[in-house]
Amino acid sequence: MSALDDALVWLNDPLNWQGRNGVPYLTYEHLYISGLAVALAAVVALPTALLLGHTGRGGALTVLVTNVSRAIPTLALLTVFAATAIGFGNRATILALAVFAAPPLLTNTYIGMRGVDPDIVEAARGMGMSERSLLVRVELPLALPLIAAGFRTAAVQVVATATLAALVGGGGLGTIINSGFGRQDQGQILAGGVLVALLALGTEGALALLQRSVTPGRVRRWHRLTDVKPRETADAVSLS
């Protein structure tokens, strides 16, 4: 495998670890783009889903949004945004990725809110809780494990698809693969692939730990027993 040797040589070249085209800066840029995209999506999707879930309306809407967003290629939206007045570069990338981060957040939060035991909600109302404190102090904490699951799905997906920004003049680790293909440098292609894969798997692992920390042990055991992982819920809904 000469490509493997070439990849090791590429990874060991100090020049590839310096400056604005170096691995550290590109990793930082990749995470910065992803973080802003998820934050932007959360600002829009979370309040919407919390309200929809609280009132019990909009279930069909969340399913529709999830299904339609699946049919839109990330690459298409990235390119269309880059060709508008937004201009190509990181701003267009962040906006396009935010559009794809919203559906998992929306769906999981909605399901989490709807999944709160109606008896608990009734008890809270009986105790004289206002709608607002019912939402903030009862429903939201109980929905938190699923909200975290949606957050994880969205973030991992964004980190993965941020790679594509390189095809339309954006930054991040994808640029290593893209320019590798441009130069037909097998070693650089492979090295870029390894770095991108590691970042995606690392994000997944880190957020899985975060999700665990906000999921009570009882809920975790219940999910294990019933064989339903919170993460799968977003997909399960769109299947129906």
Next chain:
Amino acid sequence: MASLSSLASAHLLAADAPSNPWFTWQYVQDNKDAILAALQQHVILTAQTIAIALLIAFPLALLAFRFKRLAGPVLGLTGVLYTIPSLALFAFIAPINGFGLTPRTVLVGLVIYALLILVRNILVGLDGVPDEVREAAQGMGYSRARMLWKVELPIAVPAVMAGVRVATVSTIALVTVGVIVGYGGLGALIIGGFQNNFYRAEILTGSVLTVALGLTADLLLAGVTRLLTPWSRTRS
């Protein structure tokens, strides 16, 4: 990055140019052959992906279903593969001898993505068969193979078809990334338009056709599901 600065100046020129409409019939007429060729490549790559993925997913899912111990590792491995970004996956496959800039590179990558969705849904479908139904079939003297073919698989059809629908729509969206090795179906129009001085008509034609193809395939497969499950029609 010389290419970036030239792109930047190209962008300025495009912004100064008087008209760069998002859609023109002129573009579609002038490039009819190229558009149809891209569409054809897109459909063929998708069909091949789903066919191959189904051929691999069924034995895997059946193994994981019969030997429950295998379910964890099978789903875990396909899950890890699913997390790897598509561009990175193509970057892993392309350097292998015999792949490189060929449709095979795209095909292998897309099959890997479709696998997780299909295996998971086939397992969900088989798990959803009620124990009473299984016991009844056993009591009637059904062999294991006959039970699978005549009882379990038909009951699993809705879940399996739901997986096929999601896998098909995702594959149609992902084919576009294949443009990196020169086989991206309609992705060639999307990226071609971008590189061609932000030619909006080309970009949007490619994008809209991809979305339309995905939604059409989804509707068609929904129809197939109805045909395959005549019993569910009368109930609803």
